[in-house]
Amino acid sequence: MxxxxxxxxxxxxxxxxxxxxxxxxxxxxxxxxxxxxxxxxxxxxxxxxxxxxxxxxxxxxxxxxxxxxxxxxxxxxxxxxxxxxxxxxxxxxxxxxxxxxxxxxxxxxxxxxxxxxxxxxxxxxxxxxxxxxxxxxxxxxxxxxxxxxxxxxRLLPGVMGKEESGAEESFENGLLEYPHYTKPRVFEGHQIPDVLLSGDHAKIAAWREAEARALTAARRPDLLKPKARKS
The missing domain is CATH 3.40.1280.10 (SPOUT methyltransferase, trefoil knot domain)
Structure with a gap:
């Protein structure tokens, strides 16, 4: 334990x-x-x-x-x-x-x-x-x-409902996490991006990757800098 x-x-x-x-x-x-x-x-x-x-x-x-x-x-x-x-x-x-x-x-x-x-x-x-x-x-x-x-x-086995939940969070892959949406479909005139409702998992994955990179570039550009190689 x-x-x-x-x-x-x-x-x-x-x-x-x-x-x-x-x-x-x-x-x-x-x-x-x-x-x-x-x-x-x-x-x-x-x-x-x-x-x-x-x-x-x-x-x-x-x-x-x-x-x-x-x-x-x-x-x-x-x-x-x-x-x-x-x-x-x-x-x-x-x-x-x-x-x-x-x-x-x-x-x-x-x-x-x-x-x-x-x-x-x-x-x-x-x-x-x-x-x-x-x-x-x-x-x-x-x-x-x-x-x-x-x-x-929260990373211990059996703590989170889905083990993959921790794998897609901020910093796990060197990027900030992509934006999330849920119901209602339209909130105060703002709609959920169409790609997330398309059912096309490849396009959804590509959209999330692009959004994560854009957010990281805007808010934490230091995370995108190449790591110095150890001699």
Whole structure:
């Protein structure tokens, strides 16, 4: 079973939206498993402290290496094969290809940072891979973890109604997805393109390919640039 372990100071944030819709239904059917682990359980002293002032000075607080390491070590076996991730704005961008890699793994272990960040030593010592969902800063890693989990869980076998649904989406083939239409045939004077009602599957496929390329060129031309060859 695909398993997600989330290390967080706010375990009550999970499953959150992942308890609804496709992911929630799959969770109830035991297609995947989610456990939210409270980092503060390994906090220090009477107040279960998990952070301290940054070395060298500066604003805010930093999550302690010893506390986070204790939380990880208590929950994860040394030979756990799942990727160990840290949601961070300085990480590598989450892409559809990476989401599919996570879905094909046995699961994921995700650390949700808070405050100014996480002590660099625990990132290195526990081999945490930093992952970003965009060039902006959130209050913590929990919302980013929810995004990553949703992107991966929906790709698990048995989650989506039709397996081919995921194959034709944006980014799966390097293009943005083509436009979609449904009833009514005419809406406020705008008709469904005739080709989609023609029953000619070859023409429909060609139209969708052309529309996808046009949308990608207009909105994300960077996706159409040739990839540099690795030497």
């Amino acid at each position: 695909w398993r997600a372990s989330i290390f967080t100071l706010f375990p009550e944030m999970f499953p959150g939206p992942l308890g609804l819709s496709l992911a929630g239904d799959a969770l109830k059917r035991n297609v995947w498993r989610l456990e939210a682990i409270d980092i503060r359980a390994h906090g220090l002293g009477r107040h279960r402290s998990v952070d301290d002032t940054p070395a060298g000075g500066g604003a805010g607080m930093v999550m302690r290496a010893d506390v986070l390491a204790a939380s990880l070590d208590a929950a994860l076996e040394p030979d756990d094969p799942r990727p160990r991730l840290l949601m961070s704005p300085r990480g590598k961008p989450l892409t559809q290809a990476r989401a599919r890699e996570f879905a094909e793994a046995p699961g994921v272990a995700i650390v949700c940072g808070r405050f100014e960040g996480v002590d660099e030593r625990v990132i290195a010592a526990r081999r945490l891979e930093e992952v970003s969902i965009g060039d902006y800063v959130l209050s913590g890693g929990e919302l980013a973890a929810l995004v990553l989990l949703d992107a991966a869980v």
